[in-house]
Amino acid sequence: MSGTGKRKEKNGTENGVGKGTGQNRCVNQKRCGSCRYLSLTYEQQLAKKEEYVRKSLEKGLVKRIMPVIGMEDPYHYRNKVTAVFARDRKGNPVSGVYEGGTHNVLPVEECLIEDALADKIIGTIRGMLKSFKIWIYDEDTRRGLLRYVLVRRGFTTGQVMVVLVTASPVFPSKKNFVQALLREHPEITTVVQNINPRTDSLILGDRQQVLYGKGYIEDVLCGCTFRISPSSFYQINPVQTEKLYGKAIELAALTGKEKVIDAYCGIGTIGLIAASRPGGRKAGSVLSIELNPNAVRDAITNAKRNGIENVRFFRADAGDFMVKMAAQGERADVLFMDPPRSGSTEAFMRSAAKLGPERIVYISCNPETLGRDLKVFRRLGYQAGEVWPVDMFPWTESCEAVCLLSH
Numbered sequence: 001m002s003g004t005g006k007r008k009e010k011n012g013t014e015n016g017v018g019k020g021t022g023q024n025r026c027v028n029q030k031r032c033g034s035c036r037y038l039s040l041t042y043e044q045q046l047a048k049k050e051e052y053v054r055k056s057l058e059k060g061l062v063k064r065i066m067p068v069i070g071m072e073d074p075y076h077y078r079n080k081v082t083a084v085f086a087r088d089r090k091g092n093p094v095s096g097v098y099e100g101g102t103h104n105v106l107p108v109e110e111c112l113i114e115d116a117l118a119d120k121i122i123g124t125i126r127g128m129l130k131s132f133k134i135w136i137y138d139e140d141t142r143r144g145l146l147r148y149v150l151v152r153r154g155f156t157t158g159q160v161m162v163v164l165v166t167a168s169p170v171f172p173s174k175k176n177f178v179q180a181l182l183r184e185h186p187e188i189t190t191v192v193q194n195i196n197p198r199t200d201s202l203i204l205g206d207r208q209q210v211l212y213g214k215g216y217i218e219d220v221l222c223g224c225t226f227r228i229s230p231s232s233f234y235q236i237n238p239v240q241t242e243k244l245y246g247k248a249i250e251l252a253a254l255t256g257k258e259k260v261i262d263a264y265c266g267i268g269t270i271g272l273i274a275a276s277r278p279g280g281r282k283a284g285s286v287l288s289i290e291l292n293p294n295a296v297r298d299a300i301t302n303a304k305r306n307g308i309e310n311v312r313f314f315r316a317d318a319g320d321f322m323v324k325m326a327a328q329g330e331r332a333d334v335l336f337m338d339p340p341r342s343g344s345t346e347a348f349m350r351s352a353a354k355l356g357p358e359r360i361v362y363i364s365c366n367p368e369t370l371g372r373d374l375k376v377f378r379r380l381g382y383q384a385g386e387v388w389p390v391d392m393f394p395w396t397e398s399c400e401a402v403c404l405l406s407h
Contacts, residue, residue, distance in 0.1 A: 026112055033100025035113060035395040046070050046391060049399040053389045056367035061374050062384040062403065069243050074394030077237045079219075081118035082150045082203060083108070085126070085136045093129045093136055095122055095149065103139065113395060117187070118151035121162060124184045125149055132177050137167045139199075145171065147196060148203050152228060154219035155238040159189045161217045163230045165203060169195045178211050189213050192230050204231050216298075218305075222246065222273045227301050231294050233266040237392050244390045244402060245270050248336065248361045251386070251404040254281045258333035261355070262288040263318035263348075268299030268311070270336050270363075275303075275311040283334070286311040289318040319348035326354035335360045343369025346376055353380040360405040365392070367401055377405055 029038050037045040046068045054065055071077065083095040086105035096108035110119045129136070129146065137144035148165035162181070164171075171177075171193055178191050190213025196205030208215075208230060216229045221238060222245055228234045235241040248270060252260070254277065262271030265288035275286040288311060290296050296315045303311055314321060318337075325332075335357040337344065343366060352360065360382060364370035367389075374384045382405040392400045 028096075028106055028108060031099050031106055032097060032108075034097075036397050037395050038112070042070065042074055042394065045395065049391060049397075050389060052397075052399060053367045053387065053401055057371045057374070057387065061371060061378070062387050064386050066386055066388045068389040068391050068399065069240070069247070070391045071237075071240060071394055074391070075112055076114060076116050077239060077394065078111075078114045078118075079153045079155050079238060080150070080234070080236045081111075081114045081122065081152075082148055083122045084148050085146050087136055087138075093126050095126045113393075115151070115153050117160070117185075118153060121151050121160070121181075121185050121188070122149050124181065125162075125164075128177065128180060132173055132180075134172075134177070142167070142199070150194075150203070150230065152217060152230075152234075154217050154228070156220040157218055158187070159217035159219070160185075160187055161213075161228070161230065162188055162191045163194050163204075163208075164191070164211075165194045165196050165205070167195075167197055169193075169207070169209070174211055182212065189217060190215055194230055221269060222249075224269075224272050224276060224306050224308075225302070226267055226269060226272075227298050227305060228267070229294060229298055231292075232298050233292075233295060234269070235392070240390055240392045241269075244363065244392065244400060245273055247388050247390070248363055248402045249274055249277065251388075251402065252283075252334050252336070252359060252361050254283050254334070256281055257284045259284060259331070260286045260334045260336065261322070261332045261357070262286055263322075263335065263337045263352075264339055265290045265299060265313070266292075266295050266338075268295075268302050268313065270338065271311055272299075272302055272306060272308055274336065276306060276308045282310075284310065287332075288313045289316055289321050291315065291317055319345065319351045322348075322351035322355055326351065331355055332357045334358070336363070337361070338363040339369075339373075341366045341369065344373050349373065349376050349380060353377075353382070356407065358407050362403045362405060363400070364403065365398070365400045367399060370401060370403065374403070374405070382407055 094107040099106045135144040137147040150163035152161045191211040195207040260283040271286045271288040332355045385404045387403045389401045
């Protein structure tokens with residue numbers, strides 16, 4: 001790994017599609033349930049994903065489905081790694097992932113799709129627990145301290161955040177623990193303790209305290225610098241995210257005059273890129289909407305950090321917000337929407353249509369709900385043109401896509 005945190009691309013072709021041969025080197029493949037395509041070559045899995053997108057979109061629903069945009073090096077791409085901690089039958093600490101369909105912890109030493117440094121840091125923490133007498137949390141007895149460890153890494157900056165998720169705010173010898181961790185991994189730029197006493201499946205709690213550093217990291221995406229806090233949503237594959245967002249901006253065909261809405265904006269990534277567009281045409285103004293208060297706070301900071309003044313952020317439900325805009329007679333020229341896997345809602349899409357944007361750029365992480373939502377948009381007067389699938393998660397069955405809808 002170079003000092004900038006960038007990986008050397010390998011196994012590449014001129015088309016940006018890796019020549020991976022399905023290196024079935026994962027001992028947990030059958031039990032983990034994540035990388036279901038490891039037995040295939042990378043070219044074979046891209047073909048399967050393109051077919052998946054085609055089957056999810058009814059004939060005549062879109063004008064054209066383009067070839068899947070793949071990776072040159074489809075390994076170790078996840079810049080966010082979360083490990084759950086438990087004890088084995090002998091009482092030794094283990095860390096890894098839940099076995100598919102269970103709450104049994106499957107030990108993971110290294111993973112073909114996770115950042116290699118993140119895996120090493122998690123292993124170091126696991127090895128420190130006994131000497132510091134830190135007990136692992138037990139879901140049944142609700143006793144113990146450490147529940148999860150989350151590691152986030154800036155792909156471009158190389159900055160590293162470690163989040164220790166504990167069941168209690170009381171963390172004995174935390175200063176010495178952090179110092180020992182930093183001696184092993186001086187590349188870590190911040191350490192945060194997140195307190196999660198809940199019994200549900202959410203990993204992060206609402207409270208946290210910074211144990212070292214600033215409590216956040218930064219990364220560069222499409223020419224913009226973004227602040228990433230422990231709970232911020234930030235795409236886990238930055239190499240493919242640049243391709244995905246680049247295609248979305250291209251489809252928006254901005255000229256510098258448009259009034260743009262960025263719904264589900266998160267920490268403001270695509271809206272800020274559209275508002276600034278280093279080296280290219282940008283939006284006239286951007287209105288970004290997000291319900292998560294922490295994400296809005298990061299988005300405002302990101303705008304200031306990049307000196308972007310033609311964007312405003314609002315904490316609100318995007319659908320409700322757009323209904324109010326339409327009632328006040330306001331309009332928009334372009335709408336970016338990037339909903340969760342469950343897709344959008346009819347109420348949201350009706351609200352979007354009332355604002356009368358000429359172009360809607362729909363970024364989807366689920367081709368099936370994309371197909372469902374495109375039918376609704378068609379009834380509202382919008383026709384889907386090209387669909388560009390993007391392989392954000394190599395070796396898994398998932399595939400994202402970006403689609404342009406025109407009024």
